[in-house]
Amino acid sequence: MAQSTSSPFLTSPSLFIGGLISLIFVALALLSFFWTPHDALSVDILARLKPISTTYWLGTDQYGRDLFSMIMLGARNSIAVALVAVGIGILLGVPLGTWAAAKGGWLDEAFMRTGDFIFAFPALISAIMITALLGPGAINAIIAIGIFNIPVFARLSRGAALGLWTRDFILAARLSGKNAAHITWEHILPNIANLLIVQGTIQFSLGILAEASLSYVGLGTQPPMPSWGKMLFEAQTMMAFAPQLAIIPGLAIILTVLGLNLLGDGLRDWLDPKTTRKQEGDLLS
Amino acid sequence: MSLLSLSSLSLTIGQSKILKDINLHLHAGKCLGLVGESGSGKSMTALSIMHLLPHDSTLYGSIELEGVKLTELDEKALCQKRGDRMAMIFQEPMTALNPLKTIGNQIGESLLLHRDINRREAQEKSAQLLERVGLPPKHVSPKRYPHQLSGGQRQRVVIAMAIAMKPALLIADEPTTALDVTTQAQILTLLKDLIVRDNMALLLISHDLAVVADMADHIAIMKEGKIVEQGPVPELFDQLTHPYSQNLFKASTHSPKRSKPPLYFDDPSLSQTTQILHASMISRDYPLPRQFPTFKKRNFRAVNKLDLTIHGGQSVGLVGESGCGKSTLARTLLGLDAPQEGSVTIGQHNPFTATKETLLSLRKDIQIVFQDPNGSFNPRHSVGRSVAEPLHLHRHNISQKERMEKITQVFEQVGLNPSHASRYPHEFSGGQRQRLAIARALITHPKIIIADEPVSALDVSIRAQILDLLTHLREELNIAYLFISHDLSVVREITDEVLVMYQGEIVERGKTRDIFDNPRHPYTQKLIKAAPDLVATIERRKSENQDR
Numbered sequence A: 001m002a003q004s005t006s007s008p009f010l011t012s013p014s015l016f017i018g019g020l021i022s023l024i025f026v027a028l029a030l031l032s033f034f035w036t037p038h039d040a041l042s043v044d045i046l047a048r049l050k051p052i053s054t055t056y057w058l059g060t061d062q063y064g065r066d067l068f069s070m071i072m073l074g075a076r077n078s079i080a081v082a083l084v085a086v087g088i089g090i091l092l093g094v095p096l097g098t099w100a101a102a103k104g105g106w107l108d109e110a111f112m113r114t115g116d117f118i119f120a121f122p123a124l125i126s127a128i129m130i131t132a133l134l135g136p137g138a139i140n141a142i143i144a145i146g147i148f149n150i151p152v153f154a155r156l157s158r159g160a161a162l163g164l165w166t167r168d169f170i171l172a173a174r175l176s177g178k179n180a181a182h183i184t185w186e187h188i189l190p191n192i193a194n195l196l197i198v199q200g201t202i203q204f205s206l207g208i209l210a211e212a213s214l215s216y217v218g219l220g221t222q223p224p225m226p227s228w229g230k231m232l233f234e235a236q237t238m239m240a241f242a243p244q245l246a247i248i249p250g251l252a253i254i255l256t257v258l259g260l261n262l263l264g265d266g267l268r269d270w271l272d273p274k275t276t277r278k279q280e281g282d283l284l285s
Numbered sequence B: 001m002s003l004l005s006l007s008s009l010s011l012t013i014g015q016s017k018i019l020k021d022i023n024l025h026l027h028a029g030k031c032l033g034l035v036g037e038s039g040s041g042k043s044m045t046a047l048s049i050m051h052l053l054p055h056d057s058t059l060y061g062s063i064e065l066e067g068v069k070l071t072e073l074d075e076k077a078l079c080q081k082r083g084d085r086m087a088m089i090f091q092e093p094m095t096a097l098n099p100l101k102t103i104g105n106q107i108g109e110s111l112l113l114h115r116d117i118n119r120r121e122a123q124e125k126s127a128q129l130l131e132r133v134g135l136p137p138k139h140v141s142p143k144r145y146p147h148q149l150s151g152g153q154r155q156r157v158v159i160a161m162a163i164a165m166k167p168a169l170l171i172a173d174e175p176t177t178a179l180d181v182t183t184q185a186q187i188l189t190l191l192k193d194l195i196v197r198d199n200m201a202l203l204l205i206s207h208d209l210a211v212v213a214d215m216a217d218h219i220a221i222m223k224e225g226k227i228v229e230q231g232p233v234p235e236l237f238d239q240l241t242h243p244y245s246q247n248l249f250k251a252s253t254h255s256p257k258r259s260k261p262p263l264y265f266d267d268p269s270l271s272q273t274t275q276i277l278h279a280s281m282i283s284r285d286y287p288l289p290r291q292f293p294t295f296k297k298r299n300f301r302a303v304n305k306l307d308l309t310i311h312g313g314q315s316v317g318l319v320g321e322s323g324c325g326k327s328t329l330a331r332t333l334l335g336l337d338a339p340q341e342g343s344v345t346i347g348q349h350n351p352f353t354a355t356k357e358t359l360l361s362l363r364k365d366i367q368i369v370f371q372d373p374n375g376s377f378n379p380r381h382s383v384g385r386s387v388a389e390p391l392h393l394h395r396h397n398i399s400q401k402e403r404m405e406k407i408t409q410v411f412e413q414v415g416l417n418p419s420h421a422s423r424y425p426h427e428f429s430g431g432q433r434q435r436l437a438i439a440r441a442l443i444t445h446p447k448i449i450i451a452d453e454p455v456s457a458l459d460v461s462i463r464a465q466i467l468d469l470l471t472h473l474r475e476e477l478n479i480a481y482l483f484i485s486h487d488l489s490v491v492r493e494i495t496d497e498v499l500v501m502y503q504g505e506i507v508e509r510g511k512t513r514d515i516f517d518n519p520r521h522p523y524t525q526k527l528i529k530a531a532p533d534l535v536a537t538i539e540r541r542k543s544e545n546q547d548r
Helices: A013-031 A067-103 A105-119 A123-134 A138-165 A168-175 A180-216 A228-238 A244-271 A273-284 B042-050 B075-081 B103-114 B119-132 B151-163 B181-198 B209-215 B243-252 B326-333 B356-365 B383-387 B389-394 B400-413 B418-422 B430-442 B460-477 B488-494 B512-517 B522-530 B534-547
Strands: B004-013 B016-026 B031-035 B057-065 B086-089 B169-173 B201-206 B218-223 B226-232 B275-288 B298-311 B315-319 B341-346 B366-369 B448-452 B480-485 B497-502 B505-511
Touching: A013 A067, A013 A244, A067 A105, A067 A138, A067 A180, A067 A228, A067 A244, A105 A138, A123 A138, A123 A180, A138 A180, A168 A180, A168 B366, A168 B389, A180 A228, A180 A244, A228 A244, B004 B042, B016 B031, B016 B042, B016 B057, B016 B226, B031 B042, B031 B181, B031 B209, B042 B057, B042 B086, B042 B169, B042 B201, B086 B151, B103 B119, B103 B151, B119 B151, B151 B181, B169 B181, B181 B201, B181 B209, B181 B522, B201 B209, B209 B243, B209 B534, B218 B243, B226 B243, B243 B460, B275 B326, B275 B480, B298 B326, B298 B341, B298 B480, B298 B505, B315 B488, B326 B448, B326 B480, B356 B366, B356 B389, B366 B430, B383 B389, B383 B400, B383 B418, B383 B430, B389 B430, B400 B418, B400 B430, B430 B448, B430 B460, B460 B480, B460 B488, B480 B488, B488 B512, B497 B512, B497 B522, B505 B512, B505 B522
Parallel strands: B031 B201, B031 B218, B086 B169, B169 B201, B315 B480, B315 B497, B366 B448, B448 B480
Antiparallel strands: B004 B016, B004 B057, B218 B226, B275 B298, B275 B341, B497 B505
């Protein structure tokens, strides 16, 4: 009884751990706007390859830049790119998906087959192609990742909306003279919001991975701005005698993705009406 | 000695007591009926006998089958009993069957599991069993998959699986609730035949007193995990002493009291009033998927050249089995799905050709109440908001104050507390939710309400209350009803006129009394004969007793 009334973040370990890790990285990214331990962009050859110490919390790289500061700026970068890319996916994908579900017929077919067409391309290879066409840079990386998020959200929201459209309360809304857009806004969206949040966190982690990959091949964030993917690339030549240069940004990527996936899993369990209903049942008994 | 006996059986799951001191006895070749409303513990009693309980449950007392105490057996010994000495039939035949296996193989499987026979013998045996339950292999191949069968045929397959090992005890949990009345009658006949010829004991669980009165030799009435009353049929019905069982009996035979005389279609006063709903020669087709190799366009005609007229204040019933086109017709009459042929007129206008402004005012005149009280409200909106939704038809010509007044008024009309309008659907019971659905239909002061199976999902006592409410509202507000139902007893009580629908067409129409007393069309005759009627059944059982 006491358990089910307390915050879900305390009862579900995946929600707690995932939420905590994600929160730490977001906090680091936000902090980097105001303060970093050192200037992440200044090259100081004298201080190159310093080990982990109280001055350099995670040591320095071959150009003497502070690794911790670079991780903070890289987090800002990764989060910004992934967030905007997921935003593009939701803002374009959800309206397209719910529109297709509401209208049906050839429009539905056209949207979904276009989605299938986009899915047929390996996302990362195509993102590389797009950035190669548009030129490298953070903005183009966002566009490239965002485009592949659109069909994901379109498909998800269409499927969920189709199920809802057959429900009686939608029929009642139609009888109340509400048009499809109005019904979608009032009845469909609130009922698929939890699905979108869960998928959003998962796409967010995929976006971070994609940004790292694009930066690794030199098509994402451009120097001098640090990025986790680029840090991995630069560490490659030093692997033999300074493996920590690769391990630290690698760990940052793994932790963030793991944290977001845990958060997504936890949110799914928490928002799923079935598990919520079970908790209500516990409360009653 | 009795075949099955439960003595002072109690069950707790977690902290809650589910069953309290159950005592039941069942002899071979007899049928024991277990009656009660949802949540009374009927199904848990059955699952306790099978020992198919959740992990955190504890059983007290004893269950004896053929002299063996099941409560003392371990899981392995119980597995041998299950399916072999005792078998169970569930409500929903589709979920009880494996959709990926042919029906022949599914029956053969349990034979292979419990008996030392080879695959060929199992196949022969399963063909025999299918023949036994009325699915002769000549007509229904054992190589079919569950989705290729009708609901009644699927339930027959489930029964064939259950009787495969010739169990001593057969437990049927609401075996006919998901089926049409005519199919229900066939399945019940089959079960009766199994009891008599194979000397099987049947524990029949049902919410429908009429079904149990027809089948059982002994009835136990359950409420909140307790047996409140039990006794032999038909004597029990004369000696009901517990107030709950008396209420249950009353609710099952309930007929809403009406003060106004019925209004028939040939009433002279109707020619002066305008019709509020009219359909002439409407047909509605659904496209079927195109098939290899011709890819011809194919259609399924759900409604075929149908005429219908309803005047103000009339109460018209529409009866038919599932798939006959009732719900399609409702959607067409509501002006949601346009018919391919013919025309619909609500008031003076055709909703499919009307201008937007006319359509808005038309919609105020016609509203609907759905079958499933769970699905008819958006779970994320407060019920007040949902009930007020049709006020959207007024667009912005309605002030917040008027809106609140209207919500209060309809809440009071359906007997709910207006201060509960800010609550959410899950905080209400099924019956209350159905009241809310009626409130939503009333809020625009409609001239006609289409009620699509409004009481089918409700318990008997709640059903009686909702029927009373609908009757009362009709008399007070002079609303016309189109009452769609598969349940003849409900239609009989609440309508003046009835239309019988079969395969998209109206096969018979007339005054309700006339049709029930003197059905002309063979389908109507079949339907009325198959419908369980509690009073008539008790009379019949009594006369059978005297003959003996």
